[in-house]
Amino acid sequence: MALNCDFRVLADDARFSMAEVTLGLVPDLGGTKRLTELVGASRALEICVTGRRISADEADRIGLATAVVPGADLQGAVADLAAAVLAADAGAVSEIKALLAGAPQRSYAEQDRAEREAQTRRLRDLMGTE
Template identity: 55%
Template sequence: MATPAKELVPLLDKDGVRLTVEDALATVTLTNPAKRNAQSPALWRALAEAGRLLPGTVRLVVLRGEGKSFSAGLDRQMFTPEGIEGEPSFIELARSGDAELDAAIAGFQEGFTWWRRSDVVSIAAVQGHAIGAGFQLALACDLRVVANDVQFAMRETSLGLVPDLTGTHPLVSLVGYGRAAEICLTGRFVGAEEAVTAGLANIAVPTADLDAATHDLATAILDAPRESVIETKALLRGAADRTYDAQRTAERAAQSRRLRDLAGLGE
């Protein structure tokens, strides 16, 4: 008889976000499929809290959304005069002072910044709609596995806003300025095939295979020694900001650390 899978007790389960951890693998799940995982300030705070709660044993984080859509973007109630209960409306935010408004947006961004930290690798498993804030959340991760029905779109500019949840930097890095500008300024949908071709996604699979493909990618990454993954990720993340010669120097320094560690001579 097969051993039943053990049920994981969430470290966090609130405001549309659930965090579970099993050994070196953490899973962050958006848990409001009835609203297509629409996002709110409470959800962003919960995402930031999930990052703070990650145990030091975690090497890889999978981000996923329940239901047919990964995340359809901002909760439209945020655009109404009354906003979301317990949260300042956009109108109230606009009336605040410069420092207060900047601090509020910086707080929103915190839920999107920790996914690329050096000691973990993050994978977004994306199906259905990933619009606006949903697109930016997927872009916050290191890697993206998408279902064939995925629909990316950056709608902020069409709504009179800008993408401000850390999505512009990775978007330009992945697809280049011209393609990024066209995607953002038109607000059009980007499907699975284009996403893979343009570099937005690493692989596209049938929707039924999304979890399995994500698991396979996670397993392959976890098979590599942790310190070599951390060093390699740091080299790749910093490459765009270094000259060719500076990158060569960084490679030599990283390899020296790895060789000494493997030889038992590390600090």
């Protein structure tokens, strides 16, 4: 089952950069949009125009990483996270992802309604009713 989740587990010695500027280029492949969504416009601008390398600890602190683990534990941490995600109910995961993806565009009232509607769909699915 493909869930297309965006978890980022980094080894404690990992580094991240958007160094295209050092070559006179701009980040591409959607990197600027995703970076802005994760860390905000001001921090994304600073990261992109300086091309500086960000440590795993900073990446964790500013939201670029989901978790940071010792390098020797990376494979196990990724396996544990993957197992936990795959153990979750696929229908619930799908609804959660849709709720979170739409949350920035919705008001609190709209999000509350979307959550109620999603919960109703889940309960119907779990009970096997239409």
